[in-house]
Amino acid sequence: MKAYYSMFVQMKNRPCIVIGGGKVAERKIGRLLQVGAHLTVISPSITEQIRQWVDQQQIIWKEREYKRGDLEGYFLVIIATDQAEMNQLIYQEVNHQYQLVNVVDAPDLCTFIVPSTVTRGYLQISISTNGASPGLAKKIRQEIEDTFGEEYETYTLFLAEMREWILQQNLNARTRQYYFAKMLEDEILTRIKKGGKERVMDEIKQEIIQKRNV
Numbered sequence: 001m002k003a004y005y006s007m008f009v010q011m012k013n014r015p016c017i018v019i020g021g022g023k024v025a026e027r028k029i030g031r032l033l034q035v036g037a038h039l040t041v042i043s044p045s046i047t048e049q050i051r052q053w054v055d056q057q058q059i060i061w062k063e064r065e066y067k068r069g070d071l072e073g074y075f076l077v078i079i080a081t082d083q084a085e086m087n088q089l090i091y092q093e094v095n096h097q098y099q100l101v102n103v104v105d106a107p108d109l110c111t112f113i114v115p116s117t118v119t120r121g122y123l124q125i126s127i128s129t130n131g132a133s134p135g136l137a138k139k140i141r142q143e144i145e146d147t148f149g150e151e152y153e154t155y156t157l158f159l160a161e162m163r164e165w166i167l168q169q170n171l172n173a174r175t176r177q178y179y180f181a182k183m184l185e186d187e188i189l190t191r192i193k194k195g196g197k198e199r200v201m202d203e204i205k206q207e208i209i210q211k212r213n214v
């Protein structure tokens with residue numbers, strides 16, 4: 001059974017190219033924009049949404065068909081035309097020494113595939129079926145979105161800020177571990193929902209400071 005290695009890649013300012021400007025290209029571009037990638041799209045036609053990104057100067061659009069040499073210099077390549085043969089031809093020009101490639105209609109050619117993702121603040125949950133059923137990945141994504149609601153945005157911010165603060169407090173390892181564990185108790189999320197993040201942060205900080213001083 002084939003299996004892919006999962007990893008989270010830093011894409012900020014990385015040059016990426018997408019060949020084709022249809023619905024599938026739009027979905028891939030949207031996710032890459034969210035993580036700060038630099039995008040160029042080559043396609044004679046583009047969707048309404050892609051046109052908006054072009055108008056807002058969020059991406060570069062070359063309004064034409066693919067031609068030889070277009071892939072040169074890009075870290076990440078997405079081949080997303082609706083012409084299977086054309087996609088295969090473009091694929092031949094990938095330089096595997098430095099380029100990662102996704103061919104949207106040919107999973108076996110992909111050096112990476114894109115998972116379905118739930119993002120809540122710092123929390124990112126990615127779901128893949130290794131290409132077996134993208135529809136299932138999407139369905140599970142929707143179920144996870146219901147379980148981990150928008151409150152996790154605030155909660156992960158809270159956890160990150162508290163963790164940093166605790167690490168600066170010169171506590172012994174046991175006390176530190178105690179508070180890291182405490183912040184993961186369900187009760188904390190409930191308190192944040194009720195009283196707000198700042199208030200719960202203040203309360204826990206006070207508790208730690210007071211205990212340290214006895």
Ligand SMILES: C[C@@]1(CC(=O)O)C2=NC(=C\c3[nH]c(c(CCC(=O)O)c3CC(=O)O)Cc3[nH]c(c(CC(=O)O)c3CCC(=O)O)/C=C3\N/C(=C\2)[C@@H](CCC(=O)O)[C@]3(C)CC(=O)O)/[C@H]1CCC(=O)O
Binds near residue numbers: 102105113115129130
């Ligand atoms: C997760 C998601 C991420 C994204 O694209 O952002 C994604 N596909 C999504 C949706 C989706 N894709 C398809 C349908 C129709 C139902 C169905 O066919 O099941 C739906 C559902 C819908 O659109 O509602 C059709 C389809 N997909 C691929 C092929 C080609 C083939 O299999 O040969 C065909 C057949 C085309 C045809 O009919 O010919 C291939 C791939 N699609 C992948 C990712 C990779 C494997 C992911 C995994 O590990 O499972 C992989 C291998 C390559 C890649 O694209 O990276 C995104 C959900 C986002 C979300 O909403 O959460």
Ligand SMILES: NC(=O)c1ccc[n+]([C@@H]2O[C@H](COP(=O)([O-])OP(=O)(O)OC[C@H]3O[C@@H](n4cnc5c(N)ncnc54)[C@H](O)[C@@H]3O)[C@@H](O)[C@H]2O)c1
Binds near residue numbers: 023064084
């Ligand atoms: N991986 C996935 O998630 C997934 C999901 C659904 C479908 N697909 C596959 O993806 C393919 C694309 O689907 P779509 O819905 O985006 O199609 P689409 O028809 O909406 O878009 C195709 C785009 O490719 C462009 N194009 C065609 N020939 C080109 C060329 N020579 N150079 C540059 N651009 C060219 C067109 O102008 C158009 O913008 C389909 O053939 C399908 O097999 C993949």
